[in-house]
Amino acid sequence: MATMNMLQAINNALDIAMAEDEKVICFGEDVGIFGGVFRATSHLQEKHGKARCFNTPLVEQGIIGFANGLAAQGSVPVAEIQFADYIFPAFDQIVNETAKFRYRSGDLFNVGGLTIRTPYGGGIAGGLYHSQSPEAYFTHTPGLKVVVPRNPYQAKGLLLAAIRDPDPVLFLEPKRLYRAAVGEVPEEDYQLPIGEADITKEGTDISVVGWGAQMEVIGKAVELAEEQGIACEVIDLRTLLPWDADTVVESVLKTGRLVVSHEAPLTGGFAGEVAATIQERCFLYLESPIARVTGLDTPFPLVLEKEYLPDHLKIFEAIRESVNF
Known part of the structure; x- marks a missing residue:
């Protein structure tokens, strides 16, 4: 066991998933050397290379469209939207492509390997554009899974489960807890069940x-x-x-x-x-x-x-x- 905050637990989960499966790829705005605005992806580019952890342009629709294409070709993308407030330009890609890809093709193709990570919620004095909780928009979308951890232990176990889940998962991270939530987390690989309260x-x-x-x-x-x-x-x-x-x-x-x-x-x-x-x-x-x-x-x-x-x-x-x- 190790004492981790939620950011460290998320980083640890991504590191384990990338080490286990070379098809796991992390990308988003500033996630490379910078490690993302909250540093959730710190040092992953150093460990796993620029081809598997890299920055994207500041275009959310493009990030998810790119992620859909990668997932359809067998990669396991973990796409980061820097703030959930800015996920709406990608809304069409998520609800009309990610969620429906398997069904429109009669299961000939799917993007089930896709995980979308994004920080959400208030409590950081972020105002109108950095505090929203958009989960309900996505729970109205058959074909997606929507997961929200409450502490570091859950963040690691649920994120590893999400990355390995056969369906696309929207992983909402309560940013107020990134450094505020601290707890004991197993250092080894483990998963928590998706769909169980x-x-x-x-x-x-x-x-x-x-x-x-x-x-x-x-x-x-x-x-x-x-x-x-x-x-x-x-x-x-x-x-x-x-x-x-x-x-x-x-x-x-x-x-x-x-x-x-x-x-x-x-x-x-x-x-x-x-x-x-x-x-x-x-x-x-x-x-x-x-x-x-x-x-x-x-x-x-x-x-x-x-x-x-x-x-x-x-x-x-x-x-x-x-x-x-």
Whole structure:
């Protein structure tokens, strides 16, 4: 075991994947000698050569189009979009090419070896263009997988699983946690299952669901709830597409209550999908309305970032109101 932050865990996963399989190629804006804007790919070019870790032009559509072509020819590309806010120029390539390539060809061709890494979310005072959480746009796209780690251990295990997965994976990295999240990580190769949620804490009174950096915030809210005698069951989805509905259903059948939290705006956010599914499958067991604690339906602000973000106090209040309904 070694103590790593999330960036070091991601770098370690990429190093292992590249050492194991010469078909694994990393590229994106400034990922070569510079190591990317956050240094996630530091020293990979030195170790594996300029042909396997290199810079691209500043053109996101081109990065993913190039990645699709490489993957279709049997390479295993790991493409980095420098910030998730800038993934939208590549949106057409991802949803109309990456996700559909296998199906439009009747499985004669596929780009299943493709992984797209990108930092996302707020908490760094990045303002409108460096703070967004666009996961819900992509969970609406059959043919993709969407994965979000919450700590260094998950980041390494899930990224290695994503690179080796037979389907294209969008790997969203909570940038607020890049250096803030530190933990013990096995130095050897390991994978965590894609599509399986992680119950981080068991409880009987209410289920609280989130993913990524929001899990740390949920943890603080749950501590406040426990001081008032409320036993929370906490679930980290880890994968949003496909998401582990069965684990959440089983939890809500036990607790009768559900709070879902994410940074993205309320309207159209993935919490709505979770809430709708649980309402369909657990309706007669619900003791209170399902609550969503999310960002606001506004562009992501700079000065008012703390007011925008769903913090531990907002989540605690939702837990308390649900239990006292």
